[in-house]
Amino acid sequence: MAQAETDEGRGLLAEQRRAAIAAEVRARGGVRVTDLVLRFGVSDMTVRRDLDALARDGLLEKVHGGAVALGESSAHEPGFEAKRTLETAAKEAIAEAAAALVPRGGAVALSAGTTTYALARRLTDVSELTVVTNSMRIAELFAQRLRPPGARHGATVVLTGGMRTPSDALVGPVADQAIRSLNFDLAFVGCxxxxxxxxxxTPNLAEAETNRALIAAARRVVAVADHSKWGLAGLATFAPLTAVDTWVTDGGLAETACAEAAEHVRHLLIA
Incomplete structure (x- = not known):
C-alpha cells in the first residue's frame, strides 16, 4: 500500500517523467524498464504505464523489457497532445521570454504549436492586443479566458479558416489567402x-506554406523552439535561419549550437 501511495503521489509529475523518458529514447535510441525504475524511483508498473502512454502517442515503440525509438520519417507528424508533454519546462521558459517582446496594442501572429500555445497563455491579459492565429487550440484558449465582448482591454482574436492538421493547425488556400491580406508587427512561429x-x-507541406504566409506578413519574425528541435529537419522548409529576427530558445541548447545559430539568426535569446 505504501508503494502504491508513493507512486500515486509521484504520478502528479507523470507528464514531466514521460517527457524525460521520450527525450532519453530519442537521445539513446532505447531504454530499459529496469533502468527507468531506478532513475525515477517509481514502480515497474508505473514505468510500463508511461511507456504504454508514449507508445499510444506515437513517440516510441514498446519492446520486451523496454522501448526503442521509432524510425520516424521527415513526414511524421505527431498530434498536439503528444507534443504537449515534451520539454514542458523549456517551453514555459521560452513563452515567458517571448511574451516580453509583445507590445501593448500590437498586432501579432501566432502559428500553431505547443510552444506558441504556451506563449498564448501569457498574452490573454495584454491590453488591446490583436492576435491572428491558425491554431484551433490557441483560439479556444483565448475564447475561454477573454473578458466579455466590448471590454476596452484584452485581445481581439482572429482565427483563420482552413483544413485541420493532426496538430490542430488550420492550413491550405483559405488560411493562406486570409493571412496574405494582413500585416503584423510580430509573427511568432514554432517548428x-x-x-x-x-x-x-515542418512535416506538413500545407502547413509550411501557411507558415510562409505568416512570415511574409510580419515586420519581425520570432522563432520559438526549444533545444531538442536543433538539428532536426521536417519534410518542408518554410524559412531559412537568416529570415529569423529573434530565436527564443532555452538553456538546454549546447554552446556549440548557440555559436552556430548566432551566426545566422539576427538575435539569439536564451530563456
Whole structure:
C-alpha cells in the first residue's frame, strides 16, 4: 500500500517523467524498464504505464523489457497532445521570454504549436492586443479566458479558416489567402525542426506554406523552439535561419549550437 501511495503521489509529475523518458529514447535510441525504475524511483508498473502512454502517442515503440525509438520519417507528424508533454519546462521558459517582446496594442501572429500555445497563455491579459492565429487550440484558449465582448482591454482574436492538421493547425488556400491580406508587427512561429541546412521546417507541406504566409506578413519574425528541435529537419522548409529576427530558445541548447545559430539568426535569446 505504501508503494502504491508513493507512486500515486509521484504520478502528479507523470507528464514531466514521460517527457524525460521520450527525450532519453530519442537521445539513446532505447531504454530499459529496469533502468527507468531506478532513475525515477517509481514502480515497474508505473514505468510500463508511461511507456504504454508514449507508445499510444506515437513517440516510441514498446519492446520486451523496454522501448526503442521509432524510425520516424521527415513526414511524421505527431498530434498536439503528444507534443504537449515534451520539454514542458523549456517551453514555459521560452513563452515567458517571448511574451516580453509583445507590445501593448500590437498586432501579432501566432502559428500553431505547443510552444506558441504556451506563449498564448501569457498574452490573454495584454491590453488591446490583436492576435491572428491558425491554431484551433490557441483560439479556444483565448475564447475561454477573454473578458466579455466590448471590454476596452484584452485581445481581439482572429482565427483563420482552413483544413485541420493532426496538430490542430488550420492550413491550405483559405488560411493562406486570409493571412496574405494582413500585416503584423510580430509573427511568432514554432517548428518541428531548426537547423542551419534546413532552416525552420515542418512535416506538413500545407502547413509550411501557411507558415510562409505568416512570415511574409510580419515586420519581425520570432522563432520559438526549444533545444531538442536543433538539428532536426521536417519534410518542408518554410524559412531559412537568416529570415529569423529573434530565436527564443532555452538553456538546454549546447554552446556549440548557440555559436552556430548566432551566426545566422539576427538575435539569439536564451530563456
Amino acid at each position: 518541428h525542426g531548426i537547423s542551419i541546412a534546413a532552416g525552420l521546417s
